Amino acid sequence: MTHTDGRKPIVVGVDPDPDRRLAIAWAADEAERRRLPLLLAQGAPTPGYRPDDGRPSWEQWNEALHTAGDRVLKGAVSFVESRHPQVEAAGLLAEGHPAWVLREQSRQATEVVVGSWHLSAAREMFGSTAVALPLIAHASCPVVVLTNPEHVTQQPPCFVAGVDGSPHSAAAVDFAFEGAALRGAVLRALYVWHPPLLGVLNEHAAIQECQRLLSETVAGRTAAHPEVEVHQEVVRGHPVQVLTEASEHALGLVVGTRGHGGFGGMLLGSVSQGVLHHARCPVITVPHPSGQ
Numbered sequence: 001m002t003h004t005d006g007r008k009p010i011v012v013g014v015d016p017d018p019d020r021r022l023a024i025a026w027a028a029d030e031a032e033r034r035r036l037p038l039l040l041a042q043g044a045p046t047p048g049y050r051p052d053d054g055r056p057s058w059e060q061w062n063e064a065l066h067t068a069g070d071r072v073l074k075g076a077v078s079f080v081e082s083r084h085p086q087v088e089a090a091g092l093l094a095e096g097h098p099a100w101v102l103r104e105q106s107r108q109a110t111e112v113v114v115g116s117w118h119l120s121a122a123r124e125m126f127g128s129t130a131v132a133l134p135l136i137a138h139a140s141c142p143v144v145v146l147t148n149p150e151h152v153t154q155q156p157p158c159f160v161a162g163v164d165g166s167p168h169s170a171a172a173v174d175f176a177f178e179g180a181a182l183r184g185a186v187l188r189a190l191y192v193w194h195p196p197l198l199g200v201l202n203e204h205a206a207i208q209e210c211q212r213l214l215s216e217t218v219a220g221r222t223a224a225h226p227e228v229e230v231h232q233e234v235v236r237g238h239p240v241q242v243l244t245e246a247s248e249h250a251l252g253l254v255v256g257t258r259g260h261g262g263f264g265g266m267l268l269g270s271v272s273q274g275v276l277h278h279a280r281c282p283v284i285t286v287p288h289p290s291g292q
Contacts, residue, residue, distance in 0.1 A: 007036055008141075011105045012113040013098055013131065014042040014076050014091075016068070021079055023115035023146050026282065028080045028087055030111065030144075033182045037088040040076045041105055042069050043098035069093040099134040106139040111284075113144040116276065132276060136257060142175055142286045144252075145276055153249045156229075158186040160250040160281075162243055165191070165213030168256030172286040173217055176254040177225045179284070185251055186229045189218050192239040210234045240274030247279040254284045 012027035024040065031038040044066070073091035080089040094101045106112045116132050132145045161176035163169045173189060180187040191214040193207060211234050218232055235242045247253045253275065276283055 008108055008110040009037040009039045010034070010111050010113065011039045011041055011102065011109040013102050013115070014040050014073060015115060016042070016072055018072055018075050020115060021076070022149055023113050023144075024076055024079060025083065026144065026146055026150060027111075027113040028083050028089075029150075030113070031087045031089075032084040034110065036110055037090070038080060039090055039092055039105065039109070040073060040080070041092040041094065041101055042073055043101035044069055044093060044095045066093060099131045102131070102135050103138050103140075106135075106141045106143070109141045111142045111144055112139055113146065116145050116147045133273070136285045139285075139287060142284055145283045145285070147276065148280055148282065150251050150282055152251065156186050157183060157251050158188050158231075158249065159183070160188045160190060160243070160246045160253045162239065162253070162255040163189050163191045163214050163217050164256070165210075165217060166256065166288075168286075168288040170217050170256070171288045172254045172256035172284075173221060175284065175286045176252075177221050177228055179252055179254065180228045181225045183251055184227075186231060188231045188233060188246060188250070189214060190242065190246060191232075191234045192242045193234060193236050194238055195236065207234055207236075240278065243275055244278040244280070247275075247281045247283075250281045252282045252284050253279050254286060257285045257287050 010027050010031045012023050014024065027038060027040075030036075070091075070093060073093055077089045077091050080087060092105070094104075102112050102114065112135065114132055114135065132143070136143050136145075159176050159180040161169075161173050163173060176187055176189075179185070191210045193210045195203070195206075211232075214232050214234060218230060222228070222230060243253060243255070255275070
């Protein structure tokens with residue numbers, strides 16, 4: 001849903017439970033900040049999905065899915081319109097696994113926003129990491145995963161960007177600068193140095209190299225956003241622990257992704273899953289433009 005004026009919408013995955021609107025509220029606020037339209041999308045499971053009480057005929061099941069989906073989407077659109085009347089909001093009900101539906105929409109989106117909760121097995125496919133992880137791996141735009149609401153625990157508020165010296169983390173820093181500028185927040189650019197198991201011959205030289213890579217990643221971006229105060233930090237430790245601790249006081253935690261690779265080579269492995277499970281703020285993963 002790219003508009004004729006070239007604006008790419010914010011896309012948000014809608015949970016079937018009408019009471020779960022954390023992701024919708026965040027996406028509506030983001031659309032208002034960026035002055036973009038908002039597309040509320042819901043994926044309907046295919047006939048292979050069986051509810052706990054058994055599946056009726058395909059015709060009845062399909063009709064029930066669309067009736068319930070339309071009702072939830074209309075309620076979600078009304079919620080956005082009451083929260084931000086100036087935001088242009090539309091609903092989309094598509095057949096398919098929610099991760100696939102959102103992945104397809106990411107091709108023409110500015111961001112895709114999803115919630116993440118601990119759900120029952122029957123509802124695991126709608127809003128948990130069963131959607132977030134495959135979506136992050138293949139999305140063509142930044143993906144925002146909300147396990148916690150955006151919050152301010154200290155002044156001034158801050159955005160956190162994880163940096164590993166790769167082009168992927170450079171794209172994350174670009175997005176983090178934008179997010180910080182839109183919110184009047186400080187940006188903490190963190191390079192997490194995880195010492196190898198066998199140690200290094202010269203730890204001081206290794207730290208200096210990390211500082212150099214961090215400075216190179218941030219350099220030049222301050223000119224585009226002179227209003228953003230930037231703190232560059234090299235921190236010794238494990239990425240999950242360090243980024244989780246930093247997230248406690250952050251409006252958002254931004255990391256780059258290679259899709260099937262990732263932060264420190266592990267974004268869709270232990271680091272990404274650890275951050276998604278333990279971060280105390282919204283987690284934003286940003287693909288490198290060449291990987292789209």
